[in-house]
Amino acid sequence: MPADPSEKPRRVTVTKDGPVLVEGPVEVLLDDGTSATSDRFTVALCTCRRSRSYPWCDTSHRRRDKGCR
Numbered sequence: 001m002p003a004d005p006s007e008k009p010r011r012v013t014v015t016k017d018g019p020v021l022v023e024g025p026v027e028v029l030l031d032d033g034t035s036a037t038s039d040r041f042t043v044a045l046c047t048c049r050r051s052r053s054y055p056w057c058d059t060s061h062r063r064r065d066k067g068c069r
Contacts (some may be wrong), residue, residue: 019044019057028055 013021025039036055043056050060 006019018061030055
């Protein structure tokens with residue numbers, strides 16, 4: 001929950017065989033200790049790690065026949 005009670009929580013949408021959609025703006029903390037930020041109203045986070053713009057989804061998962069795993 002947000003620290004400010006008047007602020008609504010962020011919506012996260014998990015899609016089947018695709019990216020995770022997050023209402024922005026967001027800061028993503030990566031496993032190497034770096035962070036990536038976006039101030040877009042919705043961002044697509046890559047879950048298959050095929051994206052050339054990781055952590056953002058570039059739809060690379062679509063090139064695989066059976067989706068992301």
